[in-house]
Amino acid sequence: MSTTRATVYDVARLSGVSIKTVSRVVNGSLQVSETTRAKVLDAVAELGYVRNPIAHSLRTGSSDTIGVVVDSISDHFFSALVSVVEERALAKGFSVLIGSTGRDPGRERGQVQRMLQQNVAGLLLAPNTSDHSYLLGTAGDLPMVLIDRGWELPGFDTVGVQDHSGGYAATQHLLRHGHRRIAFLGEDIRLETITHRRSGYHDALADAGVPLDESLIRTDCSEAPIAALATLELLTQPNPPTAIFSSNPRASLGSVSALHRAGRTDVAFVSFGDFDLADALSPAISIIDQDPTPIAVAAADRLLDRMAGESGPAQQIVLPITLIERGSGEIAP
Amino acid sequence: MSTTRATVYDVARLSGVSIKTVSRVVNGSLQVSETTRAKVLDAVAELGYVRNPIAHSLRTGSSDTIGVVVDSISDHFFSALVSVVEERALAKGFSVLIGSTGRDPGRERGQVQRMLQQNVAGLLLAPNTSDHSYLLGTAGDLPMVLIDRGWELPGFDTVGVQDHSGGYAATQHLLRHGHRRIAFLGEDIRLETITHRRSGYHDALADAGVPLDESLIRTDCSEAPIAALATLELLTQPNPPTAIFSSNPRASLGSVSALHRAGRTDVAFVSFGDFDLADALSPAISIIDQDPTPIAVAAADRLLDRMAGESGPAQQIVLPITLIERGSGEIAP
DNA sequence: CTGAAAGCGCTAACAA
DNA sequence: TTGTTAGCGCTTTCAG
16 A cells, blocks of 8 residues: 555545544544534545554553463463454454463563553453452553452452362262372462362362372472373372372373373373363363363453443352263273 | 653653653663763662653554464464464563464454554564465565465565475375375365475375375365364275375364274374374374474564564575374374 | 644654 | 754644
């Protein structure tokens, strides 16, 4: 096209009105007569005028961009989440700015600051620590939704799943199938999700009268290879588990991989969160379903509602989870 | 912190210099005496001044944001790519704006337009059609790198892998292991990558004197479930294949899943592109390695170089591929 | 219903 | 080496 873009002045000149009127028409103000509106729109079409979002943002202090800050974009859960959010955002004319935290609280703060400086119109954040209090100071009245964590901070909209119930259900399921020695794979991080899943595990054991055995608990499985190693160590220890509850899909991937390579497909297994090929393995992997899509949809819609001016009290949206039996969770000891 | 952010004026007032000097210091101009620089930096620190990127962008026509436009953020290949790019960009102080095309050329154009309007400082694009000529008109002298496709348009930096060689190597490998009836799984889309992989397949067959059998070629496998169905159909047809070459990991996921569920792990299999658990299955899946990380690193670095002013001729970076034998590709007919 | 003029925060000419 | 002035493109008082 042309090398320099048309401005409100060009449109005003061509349509014989003032720039203010152009602005009104472009922004859909009703305070404009039909005839002038038509004139302006003609000029807009002819010149291919598009509002300059930068200038708009400088002037108004807002923008047509929303920020999404998550642990890692390459994590399947978050990439699915970001994908849905981008889709919904685009439909409403918003772009998406992404930022990863690498689980580093300092970097998380930095990313949020960046977003604020960019005047994002809304923010979706998967916080890393229990201490989100900095958000109160920084965020002003920016529409914001916390994903998956952050329950303890009142005043923020949150979306997540029933972590405790999920952990409880998974453990109870294995107990019902006769297991007494059930290993737990998780992360050491102070992630609330994992903490809750683990306390579900604890409670299920307690309710069944099974004493907790610390030697069956691994809290260092943040990446698949570590989980693989941990699995092998668990199985070769003196009094090995007969079942494994893995509290996140990344750990499951590593653990299942190790089980298959070691030929130990006799070990019962339940994963919190699905993963590719989980249903193609033999035995297929039973899971606590934590589909990212509904979570993303709920979070995105809540944020867009807030951005559209919805001003009710903060909502804590908790999505239910279900246990999907596929075989691995129904293996007897 | 404070409710309104400090501006150059605040800093200027506090340090007793003009706003221009503040601007100079903030932007690292050398035309400033050490003493004044120190004064200004003190004031900056005291006020917590941060340059307003919006105003900066409006004035300069550039920004500290780079755009990344890909098929889909949730696709494992692209999410890994975006992740690496974001990491590198962040290290240089840039944010990342994402846009998905859903393989729709119109939407691709729209996303690129959006990015341009946002004054992105650079653009990473995985184009969808053979016709990228619109980029010539739109993009001006914006630093831009095309990922994975777009070879035919001279004048652009591109990064990709040896698609033809990969297709050839995979097919040749299966031929060497005695197969004559080798199925091809691909997508109908005019994606150059797939086209090249397929012509590698054709050439390998031709060089081995094996006639092409159209009944073994499926070009509708854009999603895993379709590939799963296609696989079952291939295996139940009158003269079934004894080996499968799947030209993208999504199709492989579906196909492998179907093979396992049908108990047909006797079929030889090579996948172009790795996927989770590929090495944990029995047999483990042989692959043509197409690791997104080196591709992303090359693309990101090339883009950042361009943004830093590198002005050499357009480079076509083609990364080598290797065949990784894991078992499934070495099964005899 | 419409317009003139000011200014968001910054950087670029041009002087001094 | 430093400061003054203008203006990026837009929206917004405040008049008309």
